[in-house]
Amino acid sequence: MFERPQSGERAILLHASPAGSPALNEREEFVELAVSAGAVVVDQLISSRKRPDSRYFIGKGKLDDVQRSVKAHHADLIISSASLSPSQERNLERTLQCRVLDRAGLILDIFAQRARSFEGKLQVELAQLRHLSTRLVRGWTHLERQKGGIGLRGPGETQLETDRRLVGKRIRQLNERLQQVDSRRTMNRQNRIRAEIPTVALVGYTNAGKSTLFNALTAAGVYVEDKLFATLDPTVRKLELTDGMEVVLADTVGFVRDLPHELIAAFRSTLQEAREADLILHLIDASDTHRWQRVRQVNAVLKALDADRVPQIRVYNKIDKLDRPPRLTNNRNGEGRAVWLSAVSGEGIELLLDAVANRLSRKKIHGVIRLTASQGRQRALLFDMGAVIRESLGDDGGWTLDISMIERDFRRFLKRENLPPEILETSQATTPAISAI
Helix, strand or coil: CCCCCCCCCEEEEEEECCCCCCCHHHHHHHHHHHHHCCCEEEEEEEECCCCCECCCECCHHHHHHHHHHHHHHCCCEEEECCCCCHHHHHHHHHHHCCEEEEHHHHHHHHHHHHCCCHHHHHHHHHHHHHHHHHHCCCCCHHHHCECCCCCCCCCCCEHHHHHHHHHHHHHHHHHHHHHHHHHHHHHHHHHHHHCCCCEEEEEEECCCCHHHHHHHHHCCCCCCCCCCCCCCCCEEEEEECCCCCEEEEEECCCECCCCCHHHHHHCHHHHHHHHCCCEEEEEEECCCCCHHHHHHHHHHHHHHCCCCCCCEEEEEECHHHCCCCCEEEECCCCCEEEEECCCCCCCCHHHHHHHHHHHCCCCEEEEEEEECCCCHHHHHHHHHCCCEEEEEECCCCCEEEEEEEEHHHHHHHHHHHCCCHHHEECCCCCCCCHHHC
């Protein structure tokens, strides 16, 4: 039996993947994650096994290599880049006689270190407990023993059952608290909608410079450091654009490849700012040679959050590292599509503010909406908003409405009523294309 030590940071990194040997950029990112967690990397091993072993994930030969490395470097911890099952984690710990952690556990540990706000701490604890609950299933054999000691011997629940019950109870408590926090956040969003204050969400791969740009735009004083997940706690500030319009800028947690599902679930209320935003600023490290992979990974997380229909402006940061001038490119409608800037030097910030102002300007859309007889509430809402120019009744009891309204208000109407953008029929002369929602 192996009793897990509570400390120790001398780590051996095991680069493994079910798809074979991990790519160089994936290995580099894994090293950054380990260092960000405070680990002292003493050795790195690569496993190219394509079919994971059900007992150890890695093969017997690689297991012997790891065992020799543990003894040679007096390692306290093995960190695997591949996800390990509870039984694989337990078997490795028994054989290697040191703690074993997978990538999801490593990211959860980083989040636990960085959370500062009350909400952030609750979210991280919830994610950790959800992860731990899967580890209580045949995870550690010492938890299967019944309670011992004077007055505690005999029949009764095992320690494993007690831990399951306590973890489940705490998860329920955290969910209740986070629901209260989420209710306040939802109320704040509704107040902003009523006040017609647009929301702009700042998203991007971790370490792309989101906090630096957020500070440059709002002077919020958010903590900045060149490491993964330097800041976790969501920050919201007002921002005045070049045309005098006020918007709310929301900074969200940085994304990363294969973000643990427990974290996505726990931080859903925070990431809701991206889904409910009028515009997303997708921050990209222009100096990163693998930036297109990062873009795809961020978009995959946005899709999982149902935020992939929100309009985006791509913001290419760190042009100071490439010695490139700031610039702005537009789409077919003359709206800002991409901005190249440096959040550190401030070059290109005005271009970004102009692009945001242009996207959120009070442009009107014109077109036709056809509603069924069961959509009377949506019809009434459009009349209340003063959007209906004329109306005709269909043979099936439905309505055909000619509407004209501010584009931003129409987007919010679609979002609130869960209607597809294609419901609006526009002519070639109308602008803009609502399909970009």
